[in-house]
Amino acid sequence: MRPIKRLISLDEALSLAMNRTHSVTRVETVPILGGYGRVCAETVISKINVPPFSRSAMDGYAVKASDTYGAAKLKPVKLRIIEVIYAGSVPKKSVLRRHCAEIATGAMLPNGSDSVVMVEDTELEGGNVLIYDSVHPGQNVSKKGEDISVGTPAISKGDILNPSKIGALAAIGRREIAVYSKPLVAVIPTGNEIAELGQTLKPGQVYNINSYTLASVVESNGGEARMLPIVNDSIKDLEKVVKANKDCDMLVFSGGSSVGERDVMLDVLEKHGTVVFHGIAIKPGKPTLFGTIGKQLLFGMPGYPTACLSNAYILLAPVLRKMSMLPLRASATLETKMAKRVVSTTGRTQFLTVRLEGERAYPAFKESGAITSMAFADGYVVIPADVDLIEKDEKVVVHLL
Amino acid sequence: MRPIKRLISLDEALSLAMNRTHSVTRVETVPILGGYGRVCAETVISKINVPPFSRSAMDGYAVKASDTYGAAKLKPVKLRIIEVIYAGSVPKKSVLRRHCAEIATGAMLPNGSDSVVMVEDTELEGGNVLIYDSVHPGQNVSKKGEDISVGTPAISKGDILNPSKIGALAAIGRREIAVYSKPLVAVIPTGNEIAELGQTLKPGQVYNINSYTLASVVESNGGEARMLPIVNDSIKDLEKVVKANKDCDMLVFSGGSSVGERDVMLDVLEKHGTVVFHGIAIKPGKPTLFGTIGKQLLFGMPGYPTACLSNAYILLAPVLRKMSMLPLRASATLETKMAKRVVSTTGRTQFLTVRLEGERAYPAFKESGAITSMAFADGYVVIPADVDLIEKDEKVVVHLL
Numbered sequence: 134m135r136p137i138k139r140l141i142s143l144d145e146a147l148s149l150a151m152n153r154t155h156s157v158t159r160v161e162t163v164p165i166l167g168g169y170g171r172v173c174a175e176t177v178i179s180k181i182n183v184p185p186f187s188r189s190a191m192d193g194y195a196v197k198a199s200d201t202y203g204a205a206k207l208k209p210v211k212l213r214i215i216e217v218i219y220a221g222s223v224p225k226k227s228v229l230r231r232h233c234a235e236i237a238t239g240a241m242l243p244n245g246s247d248s249v250v251m252v253e254d255t256e257l258e259g260g261n262v263l264i265y266d267s268v269h270p271g272q273n274v275s276k277k278g279e280d281i282s283v284g285t286p287a288i289s290k291g292d293i294l295n296p297s298k299i300g301a302l303a304a305i306g307r308r309e310i311a312v313y314s315k316p317l318v319a320v321i322p323t324g325n326e327i328a329e330l331g332q333t334l335k336p337g338q339v340y341n342i343n344s345y346t347l348a349s350v351v352e353s354n355g356g357e358a359r360m361l362p363i364v365n366d367s368i369k370d371l372e373k374v375v376k377a378n379k380d381c382d383m384l385v386f387s388g389g390s391s392v393g394e395r396d397v398m399l400d401v402l403e404k405h406g407t408v409v410f411h412g413i414a415i416k417p418g419k420p421t422l423f424g425t426i427g428k429q430l431l432f433g434m435p436g437y438p439t440a441c442l443s444n445a446y447i448l449l450a451p452v453l454r455k456m457s458m459l460p461l462r463a464s465a466t467l468e469t470k471m472a473k474r475v476v477s478t479t480g481r482t483q484f485l486t487v488r489l490e491g492e493r494a495y496p497a498f499k500e501s502g503a504i505t506s507m508a509f510a511d512g513y514v515v516i517p518a519d520v521d522l523i524e525k526d527e528k529v530v531v532h533l534l
Numbered sequence: 535m536r537p538i539k540r541l542i543s544l545d546e547a548l549s550l551a552m553n554r555t556h557s558v559t560r561v562e563t564v565p566i567l568g569g570y571g572r573v574c575a576e577t578v579i580s581k582i583n584v585p586p587f588s589r590s591a592m593d594g595y596a597v598k599a600s601d602t603y604g605a606a607k608l609k610p611v612k613l614r615i616i617e618v619i620y621a622g623s624v625p626k627k628s629v630l631r632r633h634c635a636e637i638a639t640g641a642m643l644p645n646g647s648d649s650v651v652m653v654e655d656t657e658l659e660g661g662n663v664l665i666y667d668s669v670h671p672g673q674n675v676s677k678k679g680e681d682i683s684v685g686t687p688a689i690s691k692g693d694i695l696n697p698s699k700i701g702a703l704a705a706i707g708r709r710e711i712a713v714y715s716k717p718l719v720a721v722i723p724t725g726n727e728i729a730e731l732g733q734t735l736k737p738g739q740v741y742n743i744n745s746y747t748l749a750s751v752v753e754s755n756g757g758e759a760r761m762l763p764i765v766n767d768s769i770k771d772l773e774k775v776v777k778a779n780k781d782c783d784m785l786v787f788s789g790g791s792s793v794g795e796r797d798v799m800l801d802v803l804e805k806h807g808t809v810v811f812h813g814i815a816i817k818p819g820k821p822t823l824f825g826t827i828g829k830q831l832l833f834g835m836p837g838y839p840t841a842c843l844s845n846a847y848i849l850l851a852p853v854l855r856k857m858s859m860l861p862l863r864a865s866a867t868l869e870t871k872m873a874k875r876v877v878s879t880t881g882r883t884q885f886l887t888v889r890l891e892g893e894r895a896y897p898a899f900k901e902s903g904a905i906t907s908m909a910f911a912d913g914y915v916v917i918p919a920d921v922d923l924i925e926k927d928e929k930v931v932v933h934l935l
Contacts, residue, residue, distance in 0.1 A: 165731075166761075169750050183905075184740055190903055221727030223737045239727050239837060239903070241738045280904035288909070295935050296750035296846070297908035300839055303746040304905045308731045326622030326640050330566075330709045336624045337642045339585055345704040349570050349697035360567075436640065438701055445697070502591055502640070503681035504584075504705045507698035508689070534696050 140414040142518060143447065143482045149409050150423055150448055153430060154455045157382055159314035165294075165302045171312035172458045173292040179285060179305045182278035187242040189218075191273040194233040194255060194262055195246035201267040209256070209263035218243060233262060242274055249273035281305060291458065315357040316382040316456040320347045321374055322363045323398070324388035324436055329363060342438040342504055343387035350445040351385070355457030371401045375426065382456060384429060385449065386422075388436030398422060398433045406431065414481045414518055417501030418444040440501040443484040443513070464532040467512065469494050475523040477516040486510035487531055494531055510534060541815040543919060544848065544883045550810050551824055551849055554831065555856045558783055560715035566703045569695040572713035573859045577690045580706045583679035588643040590619075592674040595634040595656060595663055596647035602668040610657070610664035619644060634663060643675055650674035682706060692859065716758040717783040717857040721748050722775055723764045724799070725789035725837055730764060743839040743905055744788035751846040752786070756858025772802045776827065783857060785830060786850065787823075789837030799823060799834045807832065815882045815919055818902030819845040841902035844885040844914070865933040868913065870895050876924040878917040887911035888932055895932055911935060 141149075160174040189195060196212060204210040212233040218224050224243030228234055233250075234243050242249070247270040254266040281287050287301045288294075294310070302310055321344075328338040341363060348358035359381060364370050366388070378384060386398055399422060402408050406426030411433075413421050417440035422433030432449060434441040446464075454461055472493035477483045487494035489511040497510035507513075512531040516523065523529060542550075561575040590596060597613060605611040613634040619625050625644030629635055634651075635644050643650070648671040655667040682688050688702045689695075695711070703711055722745075729739040731746075742764060749759035760782060765771050767789070779785060787799055800823060803809050807827030812834075814822050818841035823834030833850060835842040847865075855862055873894035878884045888895040890912040898911035908914075913932040917924065924930060 166746055166749055166753075166759075169754060181735070184903070185735055186738065188903075190901060220725060221738050239725070239740070275901060275903045280900070280906050296747045296754075296843055297840075297905060297911070297935060299750050300743045300747040300843060300905040301909035303731055303741055303743040304839070306731050306733075306735070306741045324621060324640070326620075330704055330707050332707075334582070334586055334707070337587065337622050339640070340704055340707045342701045342704040345567055346697045346701040348567055349700050352567075353570060353697075358567075438705070439698075442697055442701060499681070500591060500676060502585070502589075502676045504698060504701040505681050508702035510698070534698060 140412045140419065140481075141410050143413055143415050146410055146413045146421070146423070147448060147451065150430075150452050151455060153409060153425055154452050155428070156458045157314055157316045157456050160311050161314050162309050162311050165299050165307060165310050168294040168310050168312050169296075169299065171294050173288055173290060173294060173298070173310060174313045175311040176289045177287045177302065177305070177307060177310070179281045179283055179287050181305055182283050183281040183304045184275055184277060184279070187277045188275050189236045189238055189240050189242060189249045189273060190275050191249050191251040192238050193236060193249045193251040193273065194264070195228060195236045195243050195249050196233045196264070196268065197228060197230060197246060198248040198268050198270040198272065200231060201250060201264050204264045204267045206265050209265050211258070211261050211263055213261050216243075235262075247271065247274070293459070313458055315355060316453060317359060317380065318351045318356045318383045318385055318453070319359045319361055319374075319378040319381040320344050320351065321361045321384060321386045322388065323366055323371070323386055324363070325365055327363050327388065343434065343436065343441045346438065346442045347385055347387060347434070347445055347449070350442070350450055351453060354450045354453040355459045356383075356453045366397055368397045368400055371397060372405070375401060375405060379429075381429065383432070383453075384426070385432045385434060387434045387441050402426070402431060402433070415444070415447070416478055416481045416483045418447075418484065419481070421448070423448075435501070437501040438504040439486070439498075439506040442507055447484065467531045467533060468528060469531055470526050471514075471523050471529050472525070474525045475516070477521050477523070479521040480518055482518045483516040485514045485516055487512055487514055489531065494529055507534065541813045541820065541882075542811050544814055544816050547811055547814045547822070547824070548849060548852065551831075551853050552856060554810060554826055555853050556829070557859045558715055558717045558857050561712050562715050563710050563712050566695070566700050566708060566711050569711050569713050570700065572695050574689055574691060574693040574695060574699070574711060575714045576712040578688050578703065578706070578708060578711070580682045580684055580686055580688050582706055583684050584682040584705045585676055585678060585680070588678045589676050590637045590639055590641050590643060590650045590674060591676050592650050592652040593639050594637060594650045594652040594674065595665070596629060596637045596644050596650050597634045597665070597669065598629060598631060598647060599649040599669050599671040599673065601632060602649075602651060602665050605665045605668045607666050610666050612659065612662050612664055614662050617644075636663075648672065648675070694860070714859055716756060717854060718760060718781065719752045719757045719784045719786055719854070720760045720762055720775075720779040720782040721745050721752065722762045722785060722787045723789065724767055724772070724787055725764070726766055728764045728789065744835065744837070744842045747839065747843045748786055748788060748835070748846055748850070751843070751851055752854060755851045755854040756860045757784075757854045767798055769798050769801055772798060773806070776802060776806060780830070782830060784833070784854075785827070786833045786835060788835040788842050803827070803832060803834070816845070816848070817879060817882045817884045819848075819885065820882070822849070824849075836902070838902040839905040840887070840899075840907040843908055848885065868932045868934060869929060870932055871927050872915075872924050872930050873926070875926045876917070878922050878924070880922040881919055883919045884917040886915045886917055888913055888915055890932065895930055908935065
């Protein structure tokens with residue numbers, strides 16, 4: 134059995150991994166709505182003005198502002214209504230002095246007018262309208278190009294497509310948008326004891342959990358998971374899968390990075406790429422391998438499901454977000470009190486899952502082999518390497534799952 | 535033109551809308567990975583034990599604990615190795631007194647043994663091993679069923695499928711899971727001035743923005759958007775679309791709820807359903823209509839894009855999350871200082887979009903007709919109805935977009 138030589142701190146591991154992470158710059162075109170949450174790969178310069186014409190911002194009367202000067206509740210100005218302009222229609226007449234046009238919100242401002250008196254400040258009198266308040270030129274008018282003008286960007290490279298940015302693309306009539314491709318991540322379960330879901334378990338076998346937890350983390354952090362079949366713990370089989378997935382940006386193995394006799398992942402990485410670290414001072418999740426094969430990143434995650442998943446949250450997610458050009462997301466947190474005294478190992482960061490009940494956090498960790506250490510928890514507390522004890526009722530920050 | 539009769543406060547509007555919101559209880563079956571973020575509609579009782587057998591939690595030696603009692607660094611116990619047990623294989627022999635089996639992490643514990651001595655506390659000596667520390671029965675062993683035992687739930691109705699809960703389903707071999715169906719939301723743009731993306735704008739027309747912003751909000755809050763073609767502002771056309779979409783849980787119209795002569799949505803709702811409110815004391819977004827048609831909810835959103843979208847964040851998103859049984863999500867916030875003095879209208883809640891620069895929030899709101907009021911902003915500040923002024927350098931909470 135080959136021991137892990139030197140544990141490095143979690144911070145060091147994260148920093149080494151992040152330093153080797155390059156953003157994926159491949160580009161693909163998607164319908165704007167399908168681009169939700171994606172990172173924009175082009176600066177889109179508008180070819181039109183938005184609005185394409187000056188329009189009324191109110192229901193009211195399009196006027197020459199100078200005709201309304203001095204108008205007041207007790208001293209209304211009377212204007213002749215020459216036409217009614219609905220949204221979507223085109224004014225037929227020009228507004229001359231002492232004339233006006235009834236106009237709906239969003240409708241095109243007629244020639245000759247420069248402002249709109251809102252309906253609340255008017256009163257109809259036959260074919261005329263009494264204006265009870267003055268307006269200044271431009272008042273209640275959205276000017277042509279005021280929102281987005283020809284030649285200016287509606288959206289910029291690097292923007293994340295949220296509802297309003299998708300709206301800006303719609304505003305200029307764009308149906309599709311170039312976005313950066315998602316990092317392609319091969320998710321590779323290893324181990325002779327692993328069986329695929331739906332199969333009947335043979336004696337000594339357990340179901341493949343890690344592919345599903347890893348793929349969930351990959352896909353919720355900007356990546357696209359390629360789910361691969363279970364690979365035996367042999368150099369030959371591992372080499373075969375590495376070769377077959379050269380098109381992936383990242384390979385994530387689970388199992389096979391511990392110190393057992395048949396853990397051969399390390400050999401494969403040493404032969405075909407570069408080992409960056411092997412072994413992190415974290416609990417659970419110590420036997421974690423990270424390296425590069427050419428431009429590819431490679432993670433060898435522990436086989437135990439909670440160890441594998443906690444490292445996916447702590448290491449894989451930030452690396453993937455950097456690859457995807459997404460901002461690093463701070464998990465939602467909650468400050469509460471620990472319900473029980475917790476002893477932690479000095480020198481190793483501890484990822485302690487907790488259940489929230491009332492105003493208290495109860496330790497929920499069973500063992501790193503148990504998925505319910507996490508599935509039956511509400512969040513986790515990170516206990517730093519230099520802390521060996523959390524007292525009962527001590528304040529802790531819980532990262533929600 | 536028909537005036538809005540009485541504005542109600544935003545809190546009242548939200549509470550009226552939420553009180554009329556029922557969760558969607560239709561159920562569908564999806565592959566477990568595809569269920570990410572969905573709400574589980576069944577309590578899944580495990581038919582197997584996880585792990586299905588007692589297994590070693592360490593690389594080491596499976597022993598009878600009683601054989602190790604008293605073992606110490608200077609007083610090792612010598613045991614005979616009878617076989618090597620790899621993960622995924624089945625032990626062939628039973629462990630008798632003074633015997634042991636070399637065992638890998640995750641491998642099945644052989645009969646006769648009750649504990650595992652980790653490899654670090656041992657030393658090989660020919661076909662024997664020297665044990666330098668004692669173990670107690672059960673030590674370094676994950677007992678059969680310890681993670682999930684036969685007859686207990688792996689996941690419960692109402693759980694949201696996060697990575698670890700998907701992992702719990704994988705652990706018991708489940709490939710599919712019943713989840714609640716997404717609320718089906720018809721997104722209906724109205725207005726004679728609206729043109730579909732890709733069409734050439736006729737004079738007086740603007741592109742359809744609201745369908746895209748609304749659908750983004752719908753789909754990022756648990757709903758499924760049905761994008762419908764643009765409908766003319768006529769009672770007949772609106773009635774037709776209402777009838778054709780009886781299968782939807784919600785109808786969201788945009789445009790057509792203001793006080794313009796041709797705003798006929800209110801007539802349709804009064805005729806076929808119940809108006810719950812019409813007009814909210816909020817800026818922008820005042821001319822918002824809400825009601826019910828049988829079990830369907832109906833929103834009539836303002837036509838102006840930023841007014842439509844801000845109400846989608848404030849009203850539509852929480853209603854949809856309740857319908858989807860998702861927890862109400864607090865938006866990510868940031869405390870900062872306002873860069874300029876801001877005057878707000880008393881009696882109306884104001885949704886003020888802001889850009890973040892350095893340590894300051896700069897007002898980014900142009901007008902409710904401009905999508906860039908929001909697309910070029912980083913977040914928004916909600917100014918309560920009873921606040922009429924925010925001073926320069928006053929602290930504000932920014933909700934990030």
